[in-house]
Amino acid sequence: MADRSTNKLGRRAFLAGSAAALASPALAQDVNGAGTTEIERELNSAVRRNISSFRTLDWQPYFSNLSGGAILVDLSSRALHYWQETGTYHLYPCSVPLTEDLTRRGRTSVTLKDPSPDWRPTPSMKKRNPEWPDYVGPGPDNPLGTRSMHLSWQYYRIHGTHDTRKIGRRSSNGCIGLYNEHVEELYEMVQVGAQVLLI
Template sequence: MNQNTPKMLNRRSFLAASVAMIGAPAIGQSVNTTQMEADVSSTVRRNISSFRSLTWQPYFSSLRNGAVLVDIDSRALHFWSADGKTYRLYPSSVPMSEGLTRRGRTSITRKVVGPSWSPTANMLKRNPDWPRYVPPGPDNPLGTHALYLGWKYYRIHGTHDKRKIGRKSSSGCIGLYNQHIAELFSLTKVGTQVLLI
């Protein structure tokens, strides 16, 4: 054994430890992944930057009436029931640009099964070929259910176009798969608090 041996071992130990530390977050993520996170399809995973469970306490002072948190950056919607026993995490579509994005606190003001849709004046300026009215059904961009928010024209709704989920693809609303909006619809009520961050 020459006098350089301890230095080589130290270098090797350092490199091995560095590689282990770099891999640790990925290992930790897979170990702590919830069933909801594990159920997200690989297509959605490619479209979102982050999809992880959160706790409600940093965002709400209480769970009175239940709580919905929409994280625009991670393209995820979180729901907590008023008693704290039910938590849901859904991939979502979010607005195409920051200019179309609304952030802040509001609440659910109305719930509609089979919503109709009419584009706003600004939407028609951008897309003059769009129809002025779309009745409920498979061609409706609001999908099967809509939760109307306290802000005019803003909704959390379903979509028949599954390619939109996990993407920046809406004109301001938050979109969910139809099966997810149906579940969220059943869990929420008028007055459920909503925060978009």
């Protein structure tokens, strides 16, 4: 009798443990597959697709130097990579433009750092969305979040957002959006003149 209850408990513990493993975040999984069980290997093949966009990159294929720091935005993987002049590397999930016609690729640079951004819709945004306000001052309702870095392209910025649902998605009108805590961290490191490449 004792053996049966122990056996039931063992089965329950195994099922609970399996459910916990399935529910655990993708980043907690061992994506290398070394020393994993068959179930973990199956999970990892699915997990790879989910986190492949957040693989680390080297700066050399994209920049000739790190003078002033370098930002690479990978629009397809929705990730922003930043290398400080020292080579220290940072990786952030981001939001990217909704459609290809709103997307701009190529080389630009940071021209202005705004510690308390206000927002005005561009003429094309206002045309598409006439109900939008003409102006939103700094604060909790500001679409640019808590920090903004202007690029040399008119109307394009790297900025924060209070709408965290947008991160990791095609959701912007052309800008690159970050979680507010990430844009605040990046803002402190980035210098005006930093190289920026959108691919």
